[in-house]
Amino acid sequence: MDAVERRLAERRAMIIDELKAFVAIPSVSTDPAYADGVRRAAEFVAQRLAAAGLADAAVRPTAGHPVVTASWRNKPGKPTILVYGHYDVQPPDPIEAWLTPPFEPVVHGKRLYGRGASDDKGPMLIPIKVVEAFLAERGELPINAVFLFEGEEEVSSASLEDFVNANRDMLAADFALSADGAQWRLDLPSVIVGSRGSCALEVIVRGAAKDLHSGRHGGAIANPIAALARLLANLHEDDGRIAVPGFYDAVSPVSAEERAAIGAIPFDERAYLDSIGVSEGFGEQGFSLLERNWIRPTLEFNGIVGGYAGRGKKTVIPAQASAKITCRLVPRQDPADIGRRIAEHLTGNSPRGVTVEVCAERGSAESYALPADHKGLILAEQVLAEITGKGPLRVRMGATIPIGGIFKRALGIDTVFFSFATSDEDYHAPNEFFRLASPDAGLRAWARYLDRLGA
Amino acid sequence: MDAVERRLAERRAMIIDELKAFVAIPSVSTDPAYADGVRRAAEFVAQRLAAAGLADAAVRPTAGHPVVTASWRNKPGKPTILVYGHYDVQPPDPIEAWLTPPFEPVVHGKRLYGRGASDDKGPMLIPIKVVEAFLAERGELPINAVFLFEGEEEVSSASLEDFVNANRDMLAADFALSADGAQWRLDLPSVIVGSRGSCALEVIVRGAAKDLHSGRHGGAIANPIAALARLLANLHEDDGRIAVPGFYDAVSPVSAEERAAIGAIPFDERAYLDSIGVSEGFGEQGFSLLERNWIRPTLEFNGIVGGYAGRGKKTVIPAQASAKITCRLVPRQDPADIGRRIAEHLTGNSPRGVTVEVCAERGSAESYALPADHKGLILAEQVLAEITGKGPLRVRMGATIPIGGIFKRALGIDTVFFSFATSDEDYHAPNEFFRLASPDAGLRAWARYLDRLGA
Numbered sequence: 075m076d077a078v079e080r081r082l083a084e085r086r087a088m089i090i091d092e093l094k095a096f097v098a099i100p101s102v103s104t105d106p107a108y109a110d111g112v113r114r115a116a117e118f119v120a121q122r123l124a125a126a127g128l129a130d131a132a133v134r135p136t137a138g139h140p141v142v143t144a145s146w147r148n149k150p151g152k153p154t155i156l157v158y159g160h161y162d163v164q165p166p167d168p169i170e171a172w173l174t175p176p177f178e179p180v181v182h183g184k185r186l187y188g189r190g191a192s193d194d195k196g197p198m199l200i201p202i203k204v205v206e207a208f209l210a211e212r213g214e215l216p217i218n219a220v221f222l223f224e225g226e227e228e229v230s231s232a233s234l235e236d237f238v239n240a241n242r243d244m245l246a247a248d249f250a251l252s253a254d255g256a257q258w259r260l261d262l263p264s265v266i267v268g269s270r271g272s273c274a275l276e277v278i279v280r281g282a283a284k285d286l287h288s289g290r291h292g293g294a295i296a297n298p299i300a301a302l303a304r305l306l307a308n309l310h311e312d313d314g315r316i317a318v319p320g321f322y323d324a325v326s327p328v329s330a331e332e333r334a335a336i337g338a339i340p341f342d343e344r345a346y347l348d349s350i351g352v353s354e355g356f357g358e359q360g361f362s363l364l365e366r367n368w369i370r371p372t373l374e375f376n377g378i379v380g381g382y383a384g385r386g387k388k389t390v391i392p393a394q395a396s397a398k399i400t401c402r403l404v405p406r407q408d409p410a411d412i413g414r415r416i417a418e419h420l421t422g423n424s425p426r427g428v429t430v431e432v433c434a435e436r437g438s439a440e441s442y443a444l445p446a447d448h449k450g451l452i453l454a455e456q457v458l459a460e461i462t463g464k465g466p467l468r469v470r471m472g473a474t475i476p477i478g479g480i481f482k483r484a485l486g487i488d489t490v491f492f493s494f495a496t497s498d499e500d501y502h503a504p505n506e507f508f509r510l511a512s513p514d515a516g517l518r519a520w521a522r523y524l525d526r527l528g529a
Numbered sequence: 530m531d532a533v534e535r536r537l538a539e540r541r542a543m544i545i546d547e548l549k550a551f552v553a554i555p556s557v558s559t560d561p562a563y564a565d566g567v568r569r570a571a572e573f574v575a576q577r578l579a580a581a582g583l584a585d586a587a588v589r590p591t592a593g594h595p596v597v598t599a600s601w602r603n604k605p606g607k608p609t610i611l612v613y614g615h616y617d618v619q620p621p622d623p624i625e626a627w628l629t630p631p632f633e634p635v636v637h638g639k640r641l642y643g644r645g646a647s648d649d650k651g652p653m654l655i656p657i658k659v660v661e662a663f664l665a666e667r668g669e670l671p672i673n674a675v676f677l678f679e680g681e682e683e684v685s686s687a688s689l690e691d692f693v694n695a696n697r698d699m700l701a702a703d704f705a706l707s708a709d710g711a712q713w714r715l716d717l718p719s720v721i722v723g724s725r726g727s728c729a730l731e732v733i734v735r736g737a738a739k740d741l742h743s744g745r746h747g748g749a750i751a752n753p754i755a756a757l758a759r760l761l762a763n764l765h766e767d768d769g770r771i772a773v774p775g776f777y778d779a780v781s782p783v784s785a786e787e788r789a790a791i792g793a794i795p796f797d798e799r800a801y802l803d804s805i806g807v808s809e810g811f812g813e814q815g816f817s818l819l820e821r822n823w824i825r826p827t828l829e830f831n832g833i834v835g836g837y838a839g840r841g842k843k844t845v846i847p848a849q850a851s852a853k854i855t856c857r858l859v860p861r862q863d864p865a866d867i868g869r870r871i872a873e874h875l876t877g878n879s880p881r882g883v884t885v886e887v888c889a890e891r892g893s894a895e896s897y898a899l900p901a902d903h904k905g906l907i908l909a910e911q912v913l914a915e916i917t918g919k920g921p922l923r924v925r926m927g928a929t930i931p932i933g934g935i936f937k938r939a940l941g942i943d944t945v946f947f948s949f950a951t952s953d954e955d956y957h958a959p960n961e962f963f964r965l966a967s968p969d970a971g972l973r974a975w976a977r978y979l980d981r982l983g984a
């Protein structure tokens with residue numbers, strides 16, 4: 075073990091204490107009531123970067139919550155990485171379901187409990203402490219690095235692309251290395267090589283000017299719920315395949331290699347379905363569950379509402395009914411184009427006697443795929459294999475990670491995900507925790523990664 | 530004008546004052562907070578009946594709110610009528626939309642404003658005052674009469690059938706004459722000759738054990754909203770005809786006479802659609818709007834809910850989605866049979882990957898049709914023509930009037946509707962009112978009706 079890794083191991087208890095202080099700051103980005111917590115968390119991050127030896131550490135304003143940046147570019151000829159993470163956290167609701175207060179971090183057994191411990195304060199503190207150890211022990215890093223920590227990841231990275239576009243020179247790098255993006259499973263290390271894009275719509279069907287008595291008026295006029303049900307039913311085939319014309323036009327067929335790679339991943343479908351309480355999977359014919367979830371696009375209904383939904387009955391023909399729709403998109407599908415096609419399909423099939431309005435919602439994002447031969451990816455796999463003793467899986471995310479697309483568009487660089495959180499750590503839920511084994515592995519892995527990259 | 534009609538005309542102001550005292554009692558049957566008002570209204574009615582000269586007037590308990598009864602059976606050989614009305618009222622909500630307090634009745638111009646003035650306190654007070662006038666002026670009625678005023682009409686007459694079944698002898702009559710059941714239009718007198726029945730269901734579609742992230746899980750499993758939309762869309766053909774097997778089996782074809790009678794009714798479809806803010810009517814091919822609304826059955830969705838319906842988006846695949854369904858039924862359709870057929874159609878077409886549950890809701894009722902040659906109906910038409918100078922229309926109600934079926938089943942008698950409310954008087958809405966011309970016409974009409982029936 076070299077001096078950097080030894081120093082990190084010796085200071086493990088201090089690093090955990092530092093993480094507890096970080097988790098204790100309630101930096102909930104979505105709720106204005108926590109604005110002070112968000113600001114204090116940004117300052118905390120800037121102080122940690124400065125204490126690590128990065129003299130230009132700064133809290134930088136955006137249209138939303140601030141970004142924290144720092145850089146070290148004293149190794150000409152060596153690669154430069156853009157280190158990414160986020161200091162904002164999900165709301166603690168439902169707060170009554172927490173066994174300990176969400177912003178009073180506490181260690182129980184081998185876990186640190188607290189909101190944000192796993193997503194993403196624990197993982198993002200790791201590269202800061204690693205850089206500090208390099209600068210303390212060697213007076214330099216093995217490579218060049220620039221740091222970008224945002225405060226709006228939990229609100230769709232709303233201000234990030236504008237900031238990145240306005241600071242291209244400051245952020246220039248060979249690739250991004252993200253401390254966010256959890257390990258897929260606890261038992262096997264993994265690297266994320268792709269995530270799906272997204273677009274969001276709301277469809278509103280309107281009938282009469284107000285809710286009407288369904289006896290006095292029933293039979294005379296169209297029912298907006300019935301019309302909405304027909305519109306929504308028309309968006310899928312029976313097997314779940316999306317029926318919107320052109321929806322799949324840009325989607326590449328699944329290649330034999332891709333299919334083989336996904337098929338080789340150990341995945342217990344029955345155990346997965348049991349874990350979410352579902353009797354059977356469902357979706358497009360001809361694709362496995364993981365294929366449908368990772369590399370095929372979806373069109374999901376996230377909410378529907380219309381008329382009376384309280385106890386008992388209220389015999390109305392409602393004036394309107396509406397549904398919220400989001401798609402998950404795969405490479406080459408353009409969110410704006412897909413949103414337009416769905417809107418046209420809905421309005422073009424409007425049933426008689428009602429009007430149909432479709433509104434685009436904020437927060438669309440392109441899918442992201444990391445090239446299979448990316449040197450940063452291959453290095454991540456090598457280091458993970460060394461640290462864990464197991465060859466890592468290449469996995470995808472059914473969900474959307476906006477930074478992949480943002481860094482690609484704004485900076486022309488790819489993003490390698492190198493996070494040491496695990497997807498079972500109840501982030502976005504009560505009793506979030508971070509396994510204390512994770513910083514042990516993560517500190518060693520990041521130190522080794524920087525060294526190897528500079529070699 | 531005979532002595533009875535003269536007496537009623539002379540006492541008009543006193544009768545309006547009495548109605549105001551009645552309307553001032555907040556007898557909202559659906560809300561337990563008004564239980565005292567319901568009880569006081571029942572006592573008020575019993576006192577008015579006793580004051581009219583009906584010695585057996587009584588407040589009679591039921592499983593719900595009480596019934597008020599009284600009788601006068603001193604004309605052997607003459608017909609007996611069962612006079613029906615209800616003393617309970619709709620809730621005043623939204624109370625802020627009232628221009629004057631709902632339970633502080635006030636006369637503005639030619640209208641008496643207050644909750645229940647039109648539905649049904651004004652109309653039901655009319656026969657009581659008419660009987661009082663007969664007994665005061667002549668010492669007897671021209672016929673026999675029994676009075677039944679309930680306190681649960683606004684909550685589906687929930688306890689009425691049990692009460693009627695348990696009191697068949699006391700309530701025995703040749704036919705019922707209802708003070709409830711408003712005139713269809715202000716400009717033309719009308720008599721109701723039929724109403725539709727009803728049945729109610731809720732369908733619940735369940736998927737995963739809890740709401741899931743629609744990115745992380747989308748594509749893997751079925752979406753309960755999508756499954757519900759397909760189930761609901763399968764309940765109708767494109768034109769609105771109901772697609773449930775056997776739904777129309779018991780429905781008689783529309784006869785040429787029926788079609789001619791409805792076609793002869795002056796009805797401005799465009800004005801009706803404008804009044805409810807709808808651009809065009811909608812429904813089964815081959816039937817006019819009034820036919821669809823009066824004599825064809827319907828299956829309407831009254832409410833739908835599932836997932837997230839707040840502002841912005843929340844990317845979930847919801848654990849469940851549900852919808853409320855009510856049907857309006859025509860003669861020979863059995864509510865229980867129809868409910869079962871719909872439930873079987875829904876559960877039999879359950880999409881894969883979800884479970885479908887169908888629950889029957891309370892409050893089913895059979896349709897009701899009064900024979901075209903009923904002597905009580907023909908007499909009502911004659912009296913209305915005399916009083917108003919216009920031949921009345923025979924109309925139907927798209928809505929459901931439970932008493933028609935209840936009196937038919939329990940007592941074997943038909944119900945003639947002889948109400949002097951008008952359907953535009955905003956009952957069930959803020960600023961309910963009763964036209965002061967209505968008691969003038971109603972008191973004369975009821976007096977004349979009883980005299981003619983006894984002649």
